[in-house]
Amino acid sequence: MKYFFSLFAVSTLIFSETSIVAETKINQKVIIESNDLMKFDKTSIKLSKGVTYDIVLKNVGKLPKAAMGHNLIILDQGNDAIAFGAKLITDYGATATNDWKPVKAGKKVLAQTKMLGPNESDTIKVKFDKKGTYHFVCSFPGHFAQMRGVIVVE
Numbered sequence: 001m002k003y004f005f006s007l008f009a010v011s012t013l014i015f016s017e018t019s020i021v022a023e024t025k026i027n028q029k030v031i032i033e034s035n036d037l038m039k040f041d042k043t044s045i046k047l048s049k050g051v052t053y054d055i056v057l058k059n060v061g062k063l064p065k066a067a068m069g070h071n072l073i074i075l076d077q078g079n080d081a082i083a084f085g086a087k088l089i090t091d092y093g094a095t096a097t098n099d100w101k102p103v104k105a106g107k108k109v110l111a112q113t114k115m116l117g118p119n120e121s122d123t124i125k126v127k128f129d130k131k132g133t134y135h136f137v138c139s140f141p142g143h144f145a146q147m148r149g150v151i152v153v154e
């Protein structure tokens with residue numbers, strides 16, 4: 001009888017640990033901060049293929065959106081953040097009236113947050129179906145020079 005109870009306790013323990021692992025595979029959260037120094041707090045992020053992530057951009061800056069707005073644009077594989085940033089206004093339709101959204105960039109953009117002012121945040125759900133490197137960038141004019149990074153999906 002004693003043996004039965006301890007075996008039961010062990011199997012319950014294993015079972016509950018398995019459930020915790022399974023739970024964390026759904027909608028894992030990644031928080032990226034942007035600031036008045038025109039920087040993201042993370043420039044290299046490792047994620048897993050096939051997992052749905054809640055990617056949160058938090059703008060912790062204090063300057064107004066018109067002067068120091070930030071967004072997070074994740075580019076599909078094969079698109080370089082600097083090359084993309086250089087064409088935002090000339091080729092991809094980013095303007096002051098559309099919050100610098102690259103409306104003509106088509107499938108080069110995998111996902112994007114809203115343009116954020118001080119103390120704002122936005123969450124996007126993203127699932128990467130292919131392993132590899134994805135660049136991300138802020139599309140506010142000139143910010144691509146230093147507001148960019150890579151997501152490496154394994």
Ligand SMILES: [Cu+2]
Pocket residue numbers: 034038068069070071138139140143147
């Ligand atoms: Cu920015």
